[in-house]
Amino acid sequence: MSPTETAEQACLRRVREAISRALQVDLQAVPADAAQGVFEQWDSLGHLSVVMEVEAEFGESLSVDEAVGLRSVADIVNLLKQRGHAA
Amino acid sequence: MPLRIVPFEDAHWPGLARFLHEHWQADHPLCDRDLFDWQYRGFGPAAGVSACRVAVDGERIVGFLGAIPGVYRLRGEIAAGVALALWVVVEELRNSGLGMLLMREAERQATVTVCLGVSPKVLRYYTDTGYAHLAALHRYVRPLEAEGYLALLPDSQAGVPSDQHGARDEEGGVAAAVRRWCESGEVSAAQASDPVRANGRASPVDAAETPTAIDPPVLAALWRNGGDTWDLILDRTEEFWAWRYRVAGGFDYSLLGGAGRGAVVARLDRIEGADRADLADRLVLRVIEIVPGGDGLRGIPDGDASAMVSVLTGALAWARRQGAIAADFQCSSRRLESWLTQAGFRRRVAEDLATHLPELFNPLRRQAAPINLVAKVGDKRPIDFDATYFVKSDGDMDRVVRW
Numbered sequence: 001m002s003p004t005e006t007a008e009q010a011c012l013r014r015v016r017e018a019i020s021r022a023l024q025v026d027l028q029a030v031p032a033d034a035a036q037g038v039f040e041q042w043d044s045l046g047h048l049s050v051v052m053e054v055e056a057e058f059g060e061s062l063s064v065d066e067a068v069g070l071r072s073v074a075d076i077v078n079l080l081k082q083r084g085h086a087a
Numbered sequence: 088m089p090l091r092i093v094p095f096e097d098a099h100w101p102g103l104a105r106f107l108h109e110h111w112q113a114d115h116p117l118c119d120r121d122l123f124d125w126q127y128r129g130f131g132p133a134a135g136v137s138a139c140r141v142a143v144d145g146e147r148i149v150g151f152l153g154a155i156p157g158v159y160r161l162r163g164e165i166a167a168g169v170a171l172a173l174w175v176v177v178e179e180l181r182n183s184g185l186g187m188l189l190m191r192e193a194e195r196q197a198t199v200t201v202c203l204g205v206s207p208k209v210l211r212y213y214t215d216t217g218y219a220h221l222a223a224l225h226r227y228v229r230p231l232e233a234e235g236y237l238a239l240l241p242d243s244q245a246g247v248p249s250d251q252h253g254a255r256d257e258e259g260g261v262a263a264a265v266r267r268w269c270e271s272g273e274v275s276a277a278q279a280s281d282p283v284r285a286n287g288r289a290s291p292v293d294a295a296e297t298p299t300a301i302d303p304p305v306l307a308a309l310w311r312n313g314g315d316t317w318d319l320i321l322d323r324t325e326e327f328w329a330w331r332y333r334v335a336g337g338f339d340y341s342l343l344g345g346a347g348r349g350a351v352v353a354r355l356d357r358i359e360g361a362d363r364a365d366l367a368d369r370l371v372l373r374v375i376e377i378v379p380g381g382d383g384l385r386g387i388p389d390g391d392a393s394a395m396v397s398v399l400t401g402a403l404a405w406a407r408r409q410g411a412i413a414a415d416f417q418c419s420s421r422r423l424e425s426w427l428t429q430a431g432f433r434r435r436v437a438e439d440l441a442t443h444l445p446e447l448f449n450p451l452r453r454q455a456a457p458i459n460l461v462a463k464v465g466d467k468r469p470i471d472f473d474a475t476y477f478v479k480s481d482g483d484m485d486r487v488v489r490w
């Protein structure tokens with residue numbers, strides 16, 4: 001986290017980076033409002049990759065219910081906030 | 088209650104039957120509990136339908152992955168495995184990752200995971216997650232009655248010039264080549280010069296084998312002779328033979344051959360839904376398993392394989408007497424090819440149009456995709472598919488579609 005970056009901004013950046021790695025797309029191609037359906041790669045397999053990258057990045061384990069419910073960057077950030085990652 | 092993935096249990100059945108009917112295929116035979124229980128029972132310590140995984144949202148079933156438990160031999164070591172067989176997710180949750188989560192849960196039970204007949208639409212889900220892929224089982228075909236066999240070939244092929252079909256037909260045309268193939272067993276110059284063929288053992292007019300009921304102890308004993316020559320196979324125990332063929336749901340399998348000589352497990356398919364009147368109710372011999380006797384597979388390719396060839400030709404002769412017009416066999420390996428060619432089979436290749444039999448006969452489907460195979464093993468070493476033995480009955484590939 002850079003000195004000027006808030007915890008929430010850092011969380012958002014790490015989520016975008018995780019998605020970028022999972023879907024093998026440029027970070028610039030993953031805006032804060034990115035959602036499933038924007039990328040061809042974000043299908044069922046891509047989504048599992050996103051979930052696994054997020055789990056690895058944040059040291060979390062997501063339930064099936066949580067994993068299936070995540071459809072966007074915002075969904076992921078909100079879930080992580082609930083788990084104290086943006087505090 | 089949140090969405091969760093759980094092992095199948097009896098209480099799921101009414102909802103699962105409705106789910107399969109509504110979201111997969113209406114009135115499919117698998118919606119019959121007896122067939123479902125048999126298909127997903129499998130064999131070995133994990134036998135039972137609980138290897139299947141069900142995604143449940145509250146009380147509603149939203150996903151299902153059929154998994155058939157079995158025991159495999161992976162490079163000589165016993166390993167637990169599952170064959171993935173049916174993958175269904177409700178439409179609104181497709182691309183949610185639920186399908187992949189079902190797959191991951193099923194994989195966790197096993198060191199070996201295989202799937203046959205993978206749809207091209209989802210093939211990437213396997214190949215991108217570590218599965219090795221064989222595009223099609225090797226398919227060997229054989230005419231038993233020329234005119235009937237020709238009727239099975241696509242209409243346009245009967246008049247194709249000889250230089251385009253690889254049948255070495257001096258008279259021209261697939262039809263003449265098939266007639267000669269059928270009558271004499273002559274397939275190619277190489278096979279014609281084979282001493283076993285020269286002795287006349289490959290003719291379908293040889294002595295017919297007498298079919299008997301599936302005998303699991305005999306088959307298991309035969310299999311033990313050569314089972315350890317493969318890198319990856321189902322460990323074909325007595326329990327396996329009994330489950331897969333003796334009490335099989337919907338199909339009647341026969342054993343031809345026997346102890347000491349080698350055996351063939353086969354069934355006769357009655358052609359239904361034929362697009363030509365002359366094919367209605369004709370029979371096709373589906374050779375499902377080839378189990379050598381004696382030194383068995385250790386003898387390939389140099390050993391004396393005449394006993395196995397004799398069993399194969401005897402099976403063909405029996406089928407011909409029943410009125411069968413064609414025979415086929417499918418396998419992930421080409422190790423059995425020497426015996427098959429000596430028995431007059433020819434491996435399907437794109438340029439040999441005389442080998443282009445339909446994939447399905449009951450009902451007849453001329454355009455169905457060939458059976459492909461994906462496999463993932465725990466040691467992550469590459470898989471040499473020629474050192475594997477997967478056949479038409481592995482996974483859920485040899486199961487009735489009408490009940």
